[in-house]
Amino acid sequence: MSRRTVIWGLAIISGLASWSGARRLQAGDDPLWGTWKLNIEKSTFSSGPPPKSNTHKYEPYGTDGVRATAHVVDAEGREINFQYSLKYDGKFYPVIGDPSRDMTSLKRIDAYTGVGANMKGGKVINSSRHVLSNHGRTLTVTLTRAGISDVRVYEKQQ
Numbered sequence: 001m002s003r004r005t006v007i008w009g010l011a012i013i014s015g016l017a018s019w020s021g022a023r024r025l026q027a028g029d030d031p032l033w034g035t036w037k038l039n040i041e042k043s044t045f046s047s048g049p050p051p052k053s054n055t056h057k058y059e060p061y062g063t064d065g066v067r068a069t070a071h072v073v074d075a076e077g078r079e080i081n082f083q084y085s086l087k088y089d090g091k092f093y094p095v096i097g098d099p100s101r102d103m104t105s106l107k108r109i110d111a112y113t114g115v116g117a118n119m120k121g122g123k124v125i126n127s128s129r130h131v132l133s134n135h136g137r138t139l140t141v142t143l144t145r146a147g148i149s150d151v152r153v154y155e156k157q158q
Helices: 003-026
Strands: 034-038 052-062 065-073 077-085 094-095 101-110 112-121 123-132 138-145 147-155
Touching: 003 101, 077 123
Parallel strands: none
Antiparallel strands: 034 052, 034 147, 052 065, 065 077, 077 094, 094 101, 101 112, 112 123, 123 138, 138 147
């Protein structure tokens, strides 16, 4: 076999594996779907005081996206309810009800990892990295702004 044939064969196998993974996620067994509660004790908040509580619910949106709804009680006790729906394409989509941001984006790297950003008033205010544990019970979101990072650890609820 020539080297070119081997390279093309590996490229085709890699492409089929990626397509297969995307099909699996579209079939509804995405490890992100469900309700997630912030574990404040396991999280770090370098940018300010932590919220009193934070719960997110993720569900399917279209064939390649997520719909999120959240209920947050901030450090001062104010209740914030927000929602957004986005595709995993890295483009910005509107966030409704969140006073700290009005747009968000997320690009999925694989079934357990994504990168994104948030905007307010047309300016990017932070970047994010989302990592699901292999067992699918812990979601770690790292938000970085001006060299300062918050690490938010969420636990999947039953």
